[in-house]
Amino acid sequence: MAPRPIKRRTRAITPGMRRRQARKEAERLLMDDSGMTPENEREQRELMLAMAAANQQNRFTSPATQQSMKEDDPRVEGYIEDTLFKNVGYDGDSVDDPWSAATVSDLAKAFDPEFKGSAAHSEYINRAFQGEGNYEADKIGRKTEFMPGDILFKGRASDERPGGPKRFGQFKRRAKDGDLYASHSDIITNTGVDEQGRKYYDVQGGNVGDSLYTRRMYADALNRRYAGRLTQ
Numbered sequence: 001m002a003p004r005p006i007k008r009r010t011r012a013i014t015p016g017m018r019r020r021q022a023r024k025e026a027e028r029l030l031m032d033d034s035g036m037t038p039e040n041e042r043e044q045r046e047l048m049l050a051m052a053a054a055n056q057q058n059r060f061t062s063p064a065t066q067q068s069m070k071e072d073d074p075r076v077e078g079y080i081e082d083t084l085f086k087n088v089g090y091d092g093d094s095v096d097d098p099w100s101a102a103t104v105s106d107l108a109k110a111f112d113p114e115f116k117g118s119a120a121h122s123e124y125i126n127r128a129f130q131g132e133g134n135y136e137a138d139k140i141g142r143k144t145e146f147m148p149g150d151i152l153f154k155g156r157a158s159d160e161r162p163g164g165p166k167r168f169g170q171f172k173r174r175a176k177d178g179d180l181y182a183s184h185s186d187i188i189t190n191t192g193v194d195e196q197g198r199k200y201y202d203v204q205g206g207n208v209g210d211s212l213y214t215r216r217m218y219a220d221a222l223n224r225r226y227a228g229r230l231t232q
Contacts, residue, residue, distance in 0.1 A: 045112065046111070046148045048110045048111060049107060049111040049148055049149055049187075050189060050190055052107050052110035052111075053107060053189035053190070053202075053204050056103065056106065056107070056204065056212060057204075057212065057214065059079045060076055060079075068211045068212060071094045071095055071099070071207070071210045071211065072095050072210070077095075080094035080099050080102070081093065081094050083106075084099055084103055084106055085097075085099065085102050085119065087106060087109070087117060088117040088118055089119075090102065090119035092119065097119075098207050099206055099207050100121070100184060100206040100207035100208070100213075101117075101118055101119050101120055101121045101123075102118075102119050102206070103212070104121070104151060104187050104205055104206070105117025105124070107187045107189065108124075108135075108149070108151060108187060111149040111187075112133075112134050112232065114134055115133060115134070115135070116132075116133060121183040121185045122181050123180070124230070125137070125153050125171060125183060125185065126174070126175040126178055126179075128175075128230040129171065129172055129175030129176070130176075130178075134232050135151065135230040135231065135232055136230065136232070137168075137172070137175075137230055138228060138229050138231050139168040139228050140152075140168075140222065140223055140226060140228055142220075142223060144219065144222075144223065146188055146201055146222060146229070147191070148188050148189060148190055148191060149232060150187065150188045150229045150231045151185050151186075151230040151231075152185060152186050152187070152222060152226040152228075153171070153183055153185040153227060153228055153230065154166075154183065154184055154185070154227045155167075155182070155184075155227060156183050156184040157182065164181040164182035164183055165183070166227065167227055168227050168228040170227075171183075171227060184205070185230075186204060186205030187205065188201045188202065188203055189202050189203070189204045190202040198218060200217065200218055201216070201217050201218070201219070201222060202215075202216055202217075203215050203216075203222075
């Protein structure tokens with residue numbers, strides 16, 4: 001009698017698994033024992049960004065369950081209020097106050113130490129449009145070559161600040177006046193090539209679903225989702 005074939009189960013890739021893969025990749029890049037070193041300043045800055053992204057993911061991941069923790073978890077609450085908010089000079093509450101801009105600021109500063117962070121996305125978006133700092137505003141399209149360190153921005157509805165910009169030109173006009181407005185941004189922390197040979201981008205941000213936001217995306221999706229980018 002022939003032996004029965006062994007059925008192998010395939011596991012779906014969950015967001016938690018993807019976060020762990022991203023952390024391992026960042027740690028591999030930073031602790032590679034093969035002697036690999038960054039070839040230029042840009043690569044060094046990208047490595048620092050990858051390390052900061054992995055650190056954020058670790059701070060939002062439960063050691064016991066490997067699941068993402070919410071903003072009201074005491075372990076995350078302290079990190080948001082005492083580190084992310086404090087680093088941008090803001091005295092805020094992890095549940096009552098938006099912390100997404102502080103999250104992006106933490107990562108952008110790892111990539112560019114001269115970056116001036118803020119608790120409001122519109123402040124550093126405006127500065128880039130006004131030519132302040134090392135980032136410059138850029139309208140994205142089908143031919144955009146995205147890179148680690150790119151800050152991706154879009155409009156967002158808000159009861160406190162209604163009527164925020166949605167299109168790139170609207171952001172540009174509002175920046176000219178120095179207005180504060182409702183908006184959101186995320187940052188590209190890494191790139192790679194998938195099994196089909198397509199280039200992907202790991203995007204990270206905060207305060208989405210009351211937790212850290214990490215997603216693997218492709219250029220066409222970035223083009224549809226965001227109004228523009230801040231790039232160097």
